[in-house]
Amino acid sequence: MNRRKLLLGSVGTVVGAAALSGCASPSVDDYANERPLLDLRQYFNGTVDAWGVFTDRNGKVVKRFTVVMNCQWQGDSGVLDEDFVYADGTRDKRIWRLQHLGNGAYSGTAGDVVGTAQGQTRGNSFRWGYTLALPVDGQVWNVQMDDWMYLMTPQVMLNKARMTKWGIHLGDVTLSFQRRA
Template sequence: MKYLNKVFVLTLCFLLVSCAAPDVEHYQGTSPEFNFKQFFSGKLKAYGVVQDYKGELTRKLVVDMNASWEGNKGTIEEDFVYDDGETQRRVWHITLNDDNTLTGTASDVLGIAQGKSSGSVFHWTYSLVLEVDDSEIEVDFDDWMYLVTQSRLINRTAIDKFGVEVGEVTLVIEKVE
């Protein structure tokens, strides 16, 4: 019986560890170094797709962005155009902190977005109100940005409801010269 208890505890620990998400600190020392203010400055353009919980494509989108800074306070204006003609606008108000963390707010974000960069990676989380079929639902965004070059990054966002992934957004974001 003791043996079975040990096996059960070890199995449970293995399952918990295998479900854990990576920490942004894992990417310390990777390059190119992600500098949020440097990348999100000026005009940017994003191209992306939205997938449902099964991985099926549900939408395509293009986003025009304009980012400006006054010291450690930034504004990122995002204008979304979806393949079905829907448009959306989000304006982020960002505060950069000395320890590579940042906070952000936007009109459709519940509370405050929290983020941190390490090496070539930036990670942040926030809750958002989404309009779906003429109703609003609260979801959590787990947003990972991977800097590929100083002018291009890949952004993968898991969309969760009650801790279960219900969708995913993948974007390629490029600085516009």
């Protein structure tokens, strides 16, 4: 009987490991051959408009907003100055300071980002990971952002960021960017 339990336990472990490996998140390398080719220094240079929503873990829209981004690069250093306007009339600002590290790698800081964000481009995509200090009901929560951008045309980019805390999915931010001509 013990041998049977051990065998069933081993089979269960193998099946569980195989199931988990099927749930692995995509890699930015999966998009290496996708076009148009994304160069953040080129796309985020000038004025970019964005429209977005924050949805809770059930998919309900909690916030709607627009963003005007004034972006400038000097060599490998960039500044993305973002002005947010929410549907309820409130406003916010974030200023990203980015550094191109070579080979499609980027790092970045912002006033509400804890530590340094790290990102990588491949093909038409950019994956950006960081911890955001998010005000919630008079407190500040440090939430993890798994932020993906996909260049659709030279002017249009889509963005989806998954927000988690302690590994629990809190919601998603979805944006559409458009470069001004």
